[in-house]
Amino acid sequence: MTETLHRAGTLPVNDADPFAPEHLETPEPLHAALRDAGPVVYLARYDVYALARYEQVHAALVNWQDFQSGAGVGLSNFRYEKPWRPPSLLLEADPPRHDAPRRVLAAILGPRALRRLRQTWFAEAEALVERVLGERELDGVPALAEAFPLRVFPDAVGLQREGRQNLLPYGNFAFNAFGPANSLVTDAAPHVPEWAAWVDAQCARDRLGPDGFGGRIWAAADRGELTHEQAPLVVRSLLTAGVDTTVHGLAAVLHAFATHPGQWQRVRDNPAAARVAFDEAVRWASPVQTFFRTATTDTLVGGTTIPEGRKILMFLAAANRDPRRWERPDTFDLGRDPSGHVGFGMGLHQCVGQHVARLEAEALLTALARRVRRLELTGEPVRQHNNTLRALRSLPLRLHPA
Amino acid sequence: MPSTASATSVASGAGIESRPASGIAAAVETVEVSAKRRRADGVVELLLSRPSGARLPDWTPGSHVDLVLPNGLTRQYSLCGDRWDAHTYRIAVLREPDGRGGSAFVHDELRPGDRVGLGGPRNHFPLVPSEAYLFIAGGIGITPLLPMIHQADLLGADWRLLYGGRRLATMAFRDELERHGERVHVAPEDTHGLLDLRAWLGEPRTGVRVYCCGPAPLLTAVERACRHWPAHTLHTERFTATEPPAPARDEPFEVELRRSGTTVTVTPDVSVLHAVRQAGVEALSSCRQGTCGTCETTVLGGLPDHRDAILADHEREAGDCMFICVSRSRTDRLVLDL
Numbered sequence: 027m028t029e030t031l032h033r034a035g036t037l038p039v040n041d042a043d044p045f046a047p048e049h050l051e052t053p054e055p056l057h058a059a060l061r062d063a064g065p066v067v068y069l070a071r072y073d074v075y076a077l078a079r080y081e082q083v084h085a086a087l088v089n090w091q092d093f094q095s096g097a098g099v100g101l102s103n104f105r106y107e108k109p110w111r112p113p114s115l116l117l118e119a120d121p122p123r124h125d126a127p128r129r130v131l132a133a134i135l136g137p138r139a140l141r142r143l144r145q146t147w148f149a150e151a152e153a154l155v156e157r158v159l160g161e162r163e164l165d166g167v168p169a170l171a172e173a174f175p176l177r178v179f180p181d182a183v184g185l186q187r188e189g190r191q192n193l194l195p196y197g198n199f200a201f202n203a204f205g206p207a208n209s210l211v212t213d214a215a216p217h218v219p220e221w222a223a224w225v226d227a228q229c230a231r232d233r234l235g236p237d238g239f240g241g242r243i244w245a246a247a248d249r250g251e252l253t254h255e256q257a258p259l260v261v262r263s264l265l266t267a268g269v270d271t272t273v274h275g276l277a278a279v280l281h282a283f284a285t286h287p288g289q290w291q292r293v294r295d296n297p298a299a300a301r302v303a304f305d306e307a308v309r310w311a312s313p314v315q316t317f318f319r320t321a322t323t324d325t326l327v328g329g330t331t332i333p334e335g336r337k338i339l340m341f342l343a344a345a346n347r348d349p350r351r352w353e354r355p356d357t358f359d360l361g362r363d364p365s366g367h368v369g370f371g372m373g374l375h376q377c378v379g380q381h382v383a384r385l386e387a388e389a390l391l392t393a394l395a396r397r398v399r400r401l402e403l404t405g406e407p408v409r410q411h412n413n414t415l416r417a418l419r420s421l422p423l424r425l426h427p428a
Numbered sequence: 429m430p431s432t433a434s435a436t437s438v439a440s441g442a443g444i445e446s447r448p449a450s451g452i453a454a455a456v457e458t459v460e461v462s463a464k465r466r467r468a469d470g471v472v473e474l475l476l477s478r479p480s481g482a483r484l485p486d487w488t489p490g491s492h493v494d495l496v497l498p499n500g501l502t503r504q505y506s507l508c509g510d511r512w513d514a515h516t517y518r519i520a521v522l523r524e525p526d527g528r529g530g531s532a533f534v535h536d537e538l539r540p541g542d543r544v545g546l547g548g549p550r551n552h553f554p555l556v557p558s559e560a561y562l563f564i565a566g567g568i569g570i571t572p573l574l575p576m577i578h579q580a581d582l583l584g585a586d587w588r589l590l591y592g593g594r595r596l597a598t599m600a601f602r603d604e605l606e607r608h609g610e611r612v613h614v615a616p617e618d619t620h621g622l623l624d625l626r627a628w629l630g631e632p633r634t635g636v637r638v639y640c641c642g643p644a645p646l647l648t649a650v651e652r653a654c655r656h657w658p659a660h661t662l663h664t665e666r667f668t669a670t671e672p673p674a675p676a677r678d679e680p681f682e683v684e685l686r687r688s689g690t691t692v693t694v695t696p697d698v699s700v701l702h703a704v705r706q707a708g709v710e711a712l713s714s715c716r717q718g719t720c721g722t723c724e725t726t727v728l729g730g731l732p733d734h735r736d737a738i739l740a741d742h743e744r745e746a747g748d749c750m751f752i753c754v755s756r757s758r759t760d761r762l763v764l765d766l
Contacts, residue, residue: 088483089514091512121488123583125488125554126557129488249660250556250558252557256557302712363705365712365716365722366714367714370714372714372715373486374486376714376715380720381721384722
């Protein structure tokens with residue numbers, strides 16, 4: 027307590043719990059308050075330092091030397107606490123151990139490596155849109171935002187068909203586990219062993235098709251670019267971070283268009299705008315809201331020294347709507363250039379699957395733009411609370427055929 | 429098959445005439461020589477930093493950068509500093525007796541405070557994970573191995589270095605290697621003769637990666653000595669730098685955006701990305717450092733001047749795509765699929 031009071035002299039203090047249901051339901055007011063309080067805010071509830079302005083969030087993301095990931099990118103500090111599963115070789119690692127897994131995965135998921143999937147994914151998106159156009163009303167989350175990634179991504183990884191229903195709950199739990207052990211974590215805990223056992227089993231070489239992302243990871247291990255011990259953990263990263271994030275990214279862009287019909291017309295007029303539209307939706311909604319870092323040394327941020335070993339909570343979502351960086355930040359606007367948003371992170375941990383997500387979105391939006399004149403919201407969207415993700419459970423839609 | 433990476437370390441400088449110093453286009457990533465000092469006979473070390481003091485792009489051991497010298501020549505040098513210092517690059521340059529442009533310019537003309545253009549860093553010689561490494565350096569080929577050694581040491585790997593050169597006085601960074609004691613074997617040719625590779629390497633075995641950088645005869649000898657070692661053991665990097673098809677330019681150039689039916693002029697002070705956006709044409713980007721790959725754009729005509737950290741040499745030469753946040757043009761006109 028004395029420490030808190032002492033800090034209060036120079037450092038703004040906020041008592042809110044950012045992981046409480048009311049803030050997960052509507053995070054914008056807390057984000058604005060944290061941004062306006064200062065470049066660094068002390069969150070008394072969790073004894074962590076929060077960054078909510080674009081400038082500081084961006085600076086912390088790129089500065090891997092002072093803000094490490096290896097002690098975990100959630101609230102839990104791996105220096106003192108045992109992680110719930112073996113740490114990720116990508117997300118929860120620092121150079122030099124981070125180098126080889128990152129290099130291998132970046133090549134497998136890079137834009138040039140994805141060209142071979144483009145035609146198939148565009149055809150799959152056309153087929154999906156054709157199917158759902160037959161329904162008068164639908165829920166955009168299961169019918170589109172979940173259906174499309176689940177249709178194309180597990181195939182691209184080379185996963186077997188059986189058990190794919192484990193992917194979404196496993197990923198949802200992994201992103202909850204970056205937060206505190208609130209009911210979002212404890213309620214799911216009894217099911218985690220079952221989900222995790224299935225996911226871990228899928229990472230083995232004999233479960234993966236040879237030409238998918240998974241098989242290519244194992245082939246890189248055969249070439250010595252990774253060790254054979256690292257290969258299954260790199261596959262696990264794909265399965266953890268590759269599904270829920272894109273689902274909620276797609277849900278966000280559908281939500282944005284359903285509530286901004288004028289912007290949808292711009293994509294219909296110019297399908298090339300689909301790529302920018304997705305990134306603008308990622309900026310606007312920030313499907314990944316937050317990540318933590320740990321200070322490797324006493325680090326000065328905006329006049330405050332963050333002591334070595336302390337956790338820093340970066341509000342990506344708040345940075346993506348910081349009026350110091352963006353004009354009319356709360357507006358979803360295809361006329362703006364969303365480049366530089368931190369929805370995929372920035373620096374050497376920047377989302378290695380971002381090109382996969384963009385290609386999925388481009389395929390789905392292109393198919394929708396061709397066939398759908400208007401996306402009409404027919405009910406209140408329902409949020410799904412998650413300690414890290416900005417997620418939708420339901421998005422009632424009527425698609426008006428072109 | 430041993431994996432062989434081409435390019436880097438020291439450019440020959442042969443075959444390209446120097447152009448008069450004319451400064452470096454401002455939109456090109458620019459670094460300043462913050463220090464220059466002699467490290468051995470014929471070897472100078474340069475420290476490079478951004479004039480603004482901002483971070484430099486991240487890199488990994490084995491990476492090289494393209495330096496666009498004030499005389500218009502582009503040369504490639506391995507990074508041999510400390511990646512935990514995000515504000516400083518270190519390179520070392522050997523004076524090439526046959527070279528005409530690059531190394532002579534760095535040795536004789538370049539001074540602290542001078543600015544040079546920067547491309548990359550790129551890495552075609554990455555350090556793969558292993559419990560044991562054998563490093564073999566010939567002369568200035570020590571440069572890419574220095575950060576690898578630092579890293580191997582940090583990870584607690586079992587490693588040794590065999591360092592050959594003509595004479596002791598020509599072999600740079602011996603002082604920095606001294607603290608490693610018996611792990612490092614320094615063997616100048618005038619006192620020790622040719623490197624006895626087979627004896628030093630020992631019997632072929634698994635679980636070892638051999639990294640070698642140096643002149644062509646050394647690489648050939650190491651390849652021969654490793655013939656019976658398991659596949660993927662040997663990683664090499666050659667000195668020979670691929671000559672760019674035309675010197676880097678600092679005049680304005682035209683970019684035709686074919687799909688949009690418009691043409692923009694890119695002046696030296698702006699990026700292609702900026703010029704495209706100014707013309708109201710959509711182009712997504714993210715890192716603006718040529719590392720994330722978001723702004724990849726198909727090239728329909730003209731020769732790009734690649735400055736990114738992504739493309740391999742053969743992909744650069746293909747010239748069919750570019751990253752418009754950093755890359756520019758070698759020709760008067762580029763045609764892009766935008």
